[in-house]
Amino acid sequence: MIMDSPNDEVLLGDFMKESESTMMDIERSDAVEEDDPFLKFIDYAKSTLYEISGHSEEEDPTRCPSWSWIANRILRTCVAYSSGVTPAILLSELSLAWNEQNRSGAPKWNEQNRSGAPKKQSDFIAKLKKKHKRAKLTNTITIDSIYEKRFLPLSSVIEAVIVDVFVLPGTDICMLTLGDIWSSNTIDLYLHRRFYNIADPSNGLLKKGREVLLTGCYLRVSAGSSGCPRLLPTEYFVVLLDEDEDYDAMLLGAQFCADSFSSISLDEVKEGASHSFYARIEYIGPVEVHGKYGSLQRKQITLVDNDGVRLNFSLWGEQVLIASLFSIGSMLALDKPFIDSSLEASHELCLEYGSATQLYLVPTVPHKEQVSVALTQNHFQGSRLLNASNLSEGPLVSQVTLPCDSQGSIDFSNYPFRSYVVDLRDKMTGISIYGIVTDIRASNGFFSLRIEDATGAIWANLHFVKYWSLGRLGKGHTVYISGLSSFLTPRKSLELSWYENRAGSSFFNLSCLLAFLNTPTLHRLLCLSDLSIHTRGAQVCRVWVDQVEHCHVDTRFMHTICGHLVEKAAPDVEVECKFCGRVCEGEVECTFLLEITIADETGKVFASCIGQTAAELLQISADEFAFLPEEEQIMYPSSLEQERFFVAIANRRRKGSCEGFMEQDQSTADWEVTRAIKCCE
CATH class of the missing domain: 2.40.50.140 (Nucleic acid-binding proteins)
Structure with missing residues (x-):
């Protein structure tokens, strides 16, 4: 309930x-x-x-x-x-x-800390940890685990707190020292130059205690055992704001609340006017594939401003990584987003992450509700x-x-x-x-x-x-x-x-999962006499091909995408799969439609199978079988008399089944062999 x-x-x-x-x-x-x-x-x-x-x-x-x-x-x-x-x-x-996902921030030894004493988190990180209420983002990786693995996937998300901001001696390169609430280690980041304007020591946002989110990071590890890992610059960097903090509230009010989506003027945009918007993330779309060869990715995020006007914020190519820093319901502040001024109708306007764009986020704190554990x-x-x-x-x-x-x-x-x-x-x-x-x-x-x-x-x-x-x-x-x-x-x-x-x-x-059939821990080996339409879960048996009962081998064409049979009249004729509705251009292969009796010491079952499963039972490919003389095709199943197989078998006529889509390869058999492997004896 x-x-x-x-x-x-x-x-x-x-x-x-x-x-x-x-x-x-x-x-x-x-x-x-x-x-x-x-x-x-x-x-x-x-x-x-x-x-x-x-x-x-x-x-x-x-x-x-x-x-x-x-x-x-x-x-x-x-x-x-x-x-x-x-x-x-x-x-x-x-x-x-589970341990990787739920690190508690147990003390670790930093490469820079050779004293043997575990490092402690800074006081402001410890305080932040106590009031931390937002949900952990998908793909979040801890700083401790970066040190342990010496590896950082590009799609990893780092939820960090700025521990220090400094300039490398003798250069103008700005560095951030980052920590997180789960780790005792810290790591240095080379700040991307597009964010230098908010790292100003006098009035910049990037100060000690500021929370940031970043992804698309490359890890630099110096040669030698004493080398300290550092993060190379990334453009996919979001600053977190807190509306309960006076400075952040004034920043949002002064910089982001003057513009709205309905106030966008294409004429002003063409003249170089910039805008700043504050809107709620309503929807994060899936990755879409564009381009002639499907090489360009796009992800669209639906934003809603305070007037209820919706607008899409599009991310292209590697920019799609930024979406992993967002969560539905959070407020997004966009400073200087790119606006495509080539579009005519205002309702088709789209914001993009341009070269001057900077992003700020006010994360949503999820509401929680008590749910009763049902009797079932x-x-x-x-x-x-x-x-x-x-x-x-x-x-x-x-x-x-x-x-x-x-x-x-x-x-x-x-x-x-x-x-x-x-x-x-x-x-x-x-x-x-x-x-x-x-x-x-x-x-x-x-x-x-x-x-x-x-x-x-x-x-x-x-x-x-x-x-x-x-x-x-x-x-x-x-x-x-x-x-x-x-x-x-x-x-x-x-x-x-x-x-x-x-x-x-x-x-x-x-x-149809091969490893399931290969893993006795996950299934129970049944006798054919124990098979039941009421049995729950995938059913596995040890059988042989019976040569006395009916056996029918037919070579057909199969749509490789969905595994269902299609009719192919001629090599150059386009075929549409009646199951998935897709035109099978270059996705058709010769296969078996096999109806066969399998047996064990307790009984026999008449079953059907197609594709790789049928080829595994017959121990021959469909192309090879098609080249056999007709007499050999008829006699071929008798050559399997001593062969034994482990098979996964499913009942196609379960009690309560509805009459819906009828597969083109529907057989008169009540059972289907969904996977088969030869027994090694």
Whole structure:
């Protein structure tokens, strides 16, 4: 359950009444959920990280990674190691990633401090740490970690505090010494000359204690073990202002509040007039690709001034890095932005980051809201906050605090527990769902998936930057999706939306993930007689190709982008994929459509498969097979009599599946082999 506001109360009687019917259905599916090794390993990893941290879940469920953070990290590691991963590798990756993300600023030894005594943070950084309330930006890296790794990715964000401003002796080069609230080390930055005017010792903004954000930095490490790392100049530098500080408030009022978007005059712009604007960041768009060969990137940020007028602020090329310093809801002060005066209509005006532009930011402090931990969370996950077998004793509802934006949407990206369909409500963001695809709808390049878990099903609308990019996906496949947002349709039904390029968005198809099949820790090996349409999670079996039952091998053409079959009449004829709606120019290859009986000691299953999976089972490529004489093609499957395979298998006719988009490669088989690897014996 979600409380609409901090003042709303969830009455125990209403809560139990609403959950009663749901819990009856959950009771029937609980054993199946508990048998999913992937879910078991997430819970095991979470408990292990709690032990490492020295905290218990009863103390504070937010002291360790959220369920979705762990699931994301496990699956990303599986993508990186296609040959499979061990529990030790997974736990090591999780521990290292979590420690890196949540550094507490434990004292380290600086290369310049050889005394053996740990460095202490300066007093003003320590004070700043106590009042620091804004959310940590994505890709933020600590100064301590720069010293440890001696490496700095270009996209890294540094949230720093100026510890000192000085000029290198004998030069006019201005340097800033930077610290951060998580580190005990400091690091020097060569200040870019476009910011020298605000580093003036007498009246400049860049003084001790000033917070700044920077990205696009290159690290310079001097030769030798005693070399001290320094940051080379970067243009992607934003100064933070505080409206509660008198100096900053006067600066904003005097310099940025006189102009508004509606006061822009193209004639004045053409004559060289400059402007300064103060506006709220309403939306940060995805990276767009432009240019003849798709070599130029652009990112558009929607700004709203005090009059409610909207204008886009465009970043081009490497400038897109600056967007990682922004957050929706923050106030952006733009001094001397470039205005394209070639545009005629005022509503098409666009601001750009020009050579004289300087940026100042008043970060938003996120509102927070208390959210009740739903009964389903406690029942499935066996949370120690609420024992499902003892519902009549102790507190029935536990709460966690999550950030909330100005529109009332609550961010669930750091929700400690797994999100279930039955618990979803309107105005939720950062949702993660683990379930089965029971239907796919595709129309004019727009895609919708029906995702089902043990508590229910919901439609998710997928928005891609260009076109379908998820590879083969079909009914019965097990998927994990993060970065979803909920909304009510005009008919008041709840649906989800997913945008490919939004922060925190990910999509993993476990049924087609090779490392998942190669990692026994994450799946349970089933006999064919144990397969069930009710089984949750990706199903894996050890089988052989049966030569007695029907086997049909057909060579067809496949769209390599989405993995679905297309009709190709002639080599020079353009083909449109009926699944993703894309013209398959240069994206078609010869493949198999295979219908085959697989067997083990307990039974047989008639299944279909296409593409690489079919080639793996047949141990031959489609091109090679096509050149075989017809008699050899007919007899070929009999050569596989002794071959055994590990296969991931999905049911395409799950109970409750809807009749939506019918794939062109739809088979009469109820089962699909989604991935196969040959057993090494």
